[in-house]
Amino acid sequence: MAESERVPAERKRRRPTGSGVVLSADLIVDTACRLIDAQGAQAFTVRKLGAALGADPSAVYRYFRNTEDLLLAVADRLIGESMAGFTRTGDWAADLRDFGLRAYRSALRHPQIAAFSTVRVTGRPHEQRAVDTGIGLLLEAGFDEATAVRHYHALVDSVLGHAALDAAFLRLTPAQRTADEGAWRAAYADLPAAEYPSLDRVRGELSLMAGSAVEAALDLLISALRASV
Numbered sequence: 001m002a003e004s005e006r007v008p009a010e011r012k013r014r015r016p017t018g019s020g021v022v023l024s025a026d027l028i029v030d031t032a033c034r035l036i037d038a039q040g041a042q043a044f045t046v047r048k049l050g051a052a053l054g055a056d057p058s059a060v061y062r063y064f065r066n067t068e069d070l071l072l073a074v075a076d077r078l079i080g081e082s083m084a085g086f087t088r089t090g091d092w093a094a095d096l097r098d099f100g101l102r103a104y105r106s107a108l109r110h111p112q113i114a115a116f117s118t119v120r121v122t123g124r125p126h127e128q129r130a131v132d133t134g135i136g137l138l139l140e141a142g143f144d145e146a147t148a149v150r151h152y153h154a155l156v157d158s159v160l161g162h163a164a165l166d167a168a169f170l171r172l173t174p175a176q177r178t179a180d181e182g183a184w185r186a187a188y189a190d191l192p193a194a195e196y197p198s199l200d201r202v203r204g205e206l207s208l209m210a211g212s213a214v215e216a217a218l219d220l221l222i223s224a225l226r227a228s229v
Helices: 025-039 046-053 057-062 067-083 092-109 111-117 125-141 145-170 174-186 197-201 203-210 214-228
Strands: none
Touching: 025 046, 025 067, 025 111, 046 057, 067 092, 067 111, 067 125, 092 111, 092 125, 092 145, 092 214, 111 145, 125 145, 145 174, 145 214, 174 203, 197 203
């Protein structure tokens, strides 16, 4: 059972705030997501959340045991967002690719939340459903139980690792992002071929390094999974 579900029921009664807004766990998570998207996780406080809700900050603790509990609920919200509309097609490999890219794209839509959500285990319903779905696809492919879990672990860590890396890039300033993208051309353009023969050979392709490698990595992994069934 999730931590938020262990908050005593009498503390979770729906009651209006001073501004007339009726609080709920969903409203609190929605508002927390907006604040973190706008200001970043480091700047997030329950005091700011209370102000945005028009409520005393202590009201949040009728629904969540502490800030950690709330942040895990926010992380779980991203997983639920990634799974919204997901349907199986009968092609386990295509479905697994879609599953992975959904998790990646959800994190990239919320790079400030991804700063912490990609490394946490929420233990909550959206995550539980996602894990059940992903492992289910691998069982459907014909892998035994232990192998399905290992392959799921490898796939999810790969996708979330790329999501964390690319979300961190999005949190850089525009000037920093431009400089990093341009460095693959500027910093590598005039390296002496005799000293860097491999880089000289691929000089014209190095701009590819400025983009995300998530789809290439996911395709390599799924191709390996196909070959090992």
